[in-house]
Amino acid sequence: MAEIDIGAPALSSAAQAFVDRGKYQLFLDGQWVDAQSSGTFDTRDPATGAVIGQIARAAAEDVDLAVSAARRAFDSGPWRTMTPMERSGILNKIADLMESNIDELAELETLDQGKPLYVGRWAEIPGAIAQFRYFAGLALAIEGRTIPTSINYQPEGKEIFAYTLKEPVGVVGAIVPWNSPLVLTVMKLAPALAAGCTIVLKPAEDTSLTAVRLCELIAEAGLPDGVINLVTGLGSEAGARLAEHPQVNKIAFTGSTNTGRAILEASKGNLKRVTLELGGKSPVIVMADADIAAAAAGSANAIFFNGGQVCVAGSRLYAHRSVFDKVIEGIVDTAGKMAMGHGLNPATQLGPLVSRKHAATVAGYIEDGIKAGATRLCGGETLGPNQSFVQPTVLTDVKADMNVVCEEIFGPVLVASPFDDVDEVLAAANDSSFGLAAGIWTEGLSNATRLANRLQAGTVWINSHLMFDAALPIGGTKQSGFGRDSGQAALANYLELKTVCAVV
Ligand code: NAD
Numbered sequence: 001m002a003e004i005d006i007g008a009p010a011l012s013s014a015a016q017a018f019v020d021r022g023k024y025q026l027f028l029d030g031q032w033v034d035a036q037s038s039g040t041f042d043t044r045d046p047a048t049g050a051v052i053g054q055i056a057r058a059a060a061e062d063v064d065l066a067v068s069a070a071r072r073a074f075d076s077g078p079w080r081t082m083t084p085m086e087r088s089g090i091l092n093k094i095a096d097l098m099e100s101n102i103d104e105l106a107e108l109e110t111l112d113q114g115k116p117l118y119v120g121r122w123a124e125i126p127g128a129i130a131q132f133r134y135f136a137g138l139a140l141a142i143e144g145r146t147i148p149t150s151i152n153y154q155p156e157g158k159e160i161f162a163y164t165l166k167e168p169v170g171v172v173g174a175i176v177p178w179n180s181p182l183v184l185t186v187m188k189l190a191p192a193l194a195a196g197c198t199i200v201l202k203p204a205e206d207t208s209l210t211a212v213r214l215c216e217l218i219a220e221a222g223l224p225d226g227v228i229n230l231v232t233g234l235g236s237e238a239g240a241r242l243a244e245h246p247q248v249n250k251i252a253f254t255g256s257t258n259t260g261r262a263i264l265e266a267s268k269g270n271l272k273r274v275t276l277e278l279g280g281k282s283p284v285i286v287m288a289d290a291d292i293a294a295a296a297a298g299s300a301n302a303i304f305f306n307g308g309q310v311c312v313a314g315s316r317l318y319a320h321r322s323v324f325d326k327v328i329e330g331i332v333d334t335a336g337k338m339a340m341g342h343g344l345n346p347a348t349q350l351g352p353l354v355s356r357k358h359a360a361t362v363a364g365y366i367e368d369g370i371k372a373g374a375t376r377l378c379g380g381e382t383l384g385p386n387q388s389f390v391q392p393t394v395l396t397d398v399k400a401d402m403n404v405v406c407e408e409i410f411g412p413v414l415v416a417s418p419f420d421d422v423d424e425v426l427a428a429a430n431d432s433s434f435g436l437a438a439g440i441w442t443e444g445l446s447n448a449t450r451l452a453n454r455l456q457a458g459t460v461w462i463n464s465h466l467m468f469d470a471a472l473p474i475g476g477t478k479q480s481g482f483g484r485d486s487g488q489a490a491l492a493n494y495l496e497l498k499t500v501c502a503v504v
Pocket residue numbers: 175176177178179184202203204205233234235236238239240241243254255256257258259260262263276277278279280310311312408410436474475476480481
């Protein structure tokens with residue numbers, strides 16, 4: 001196997017200037033500051049392993065300062081009392097500033113995370129901008145209701161006037177993962193800000209750069225001090241303190257199921273509102289009547305896009321026995337042709353995984369699957385100077401109880417099985433502790449409808465996969481979590497309902 005060419009064009013002058021700073025601070029109450037301990041940690045280019053810069057390492061004391069600033073800004077600052085039109089205007093300004101700096105943001109995301117440039121530049125960052133614009137609109141439409149009641153014991157001559165108000169939930173701790181850092185961050189920030197909440201943001205330790213740049217743009221857009229605070233740092237330090245902090249009203253979390261459990265435990269002290277967007281092992285079902293070329297191409301994209309580091313990746317393929325070989329042939333063919341390289345190289349279709357450590361975990365799963373009896377049709381090698389690239393891999397002859405079938409691998413690894421009838425494939429697809437997403441490929445309306453209605457998943461795609469929109473709610477059932485990001489459902493996560501009942 002030829003070694004990977006990790007050559008890449010130079011960064012734009014804006015991205016290079018950001019990288020040249022070499023040191024990145026916390027953002028507390030409108031000020032950029034070092035951690036109290038002056039502690040830092042390295043962030044690296046996953047393709048090469050080279051250090052990009054030092055990130056401030058927030059500890060509990062820094063999180064406490066951030067939460068105090070957010071608390072003050074919520075309780076007495078101007079944010080929640082601004083008119084909806086003013087809040088909406090600032091959200092649109094943030095979107096404008098992201099748009100003007102989109103190339104820099106995309107390059108920084110690729111450098112820090114490894115993803116091919118096109119993923120950030122044409123999918124995720126436009127998606128993040130759309131989130132701000134969508135929630136800028138919803139900020140204008142937060143309404144209660146008037147409610148007729150049947151109360152009949154009010155004093156003679158008086159009437160009942162009852163209504164509801166929707167109020168911001170308070171200080172929000174947003175804790176996000178590394179796979180799609182900027183868009184997943186914005187999926188918390190945009191609805192929280194639209195609702196009038198204040199925020200302490202904790203990005204993943206492997207990918208802090210775009211969170212720093214986003215906070216700069218947010219400050220430039222005119223958000224009052226203390227409304228957004230950034231605590232870069234480790235999950236076990238900054239993340240854990242944020243999850244347990246008694247002055248935080250809500251945790252909005254995206255990450256692994258195990259960390260979700262720890263967050264739920266940590267947040268019980270003051271009964272925080274918690275939403276959890278967790279892992280997945282999403283099935284893709286190809287029926288006998290599918291457009292096979294489209295299904296093969298779509299299934300390959302569902303698992304190999306962003307190196308399979310996508311919560312809703314289609315990582316379990318079930319194809320009808322009559323078309324199984326053809327679908328697999330198409331996917332293996334695509335896998336063999338994918339250009340691997342540095343994410344900044346415009347030709348790259350598959351970049352490195354986020355870190356050498358994560359690539360080793362993915363490789364461990366592949367090895368474990370083969371030992372357990374799976375057949376490797378392609379891929380499986382770990383490559384590159386930092387051993388962070390994993391070839392797109394397809395495994396067949398898998399059984400339902402193998403780790404490669406049950407567990408989320410979060411890499412470019414597909415497990416594939418044939419099926420004979422609809423009940424069999426439904427049982428197999430639903431035989432998972434996860435319930436995040438599912439895909440169906442069929443030309444038949446009745447197959448599509450029956451499967452979509454019976455699949456246990458928060459999102460079902462038909463003749464597609466990975467279709468995202470700011471208006472479409474996304475989130476999990478079962479151990480994929482609860483609550484939804486995007487859409488009107490996401491705004492509800494950040495609002496409390498108050499009932500007012502007056503005798504007038
Ligand atoms: P992770 O759970 O390891 O980390 C996520 C975040 O939690 C990071 O910021 C981390 O520092 C922090 N953290 C870790 N331990 C913590 C603790 N004890 N207390 C508080 N915070 C803590 O997840 P990851 O490896 O960064 O991300 C990959 C996972 O995210 C995958 O399981 C993937 O499926 C999931 N994910 C889900 C969605 C979704 O919408 N459902 C979207 C993207 C990713």
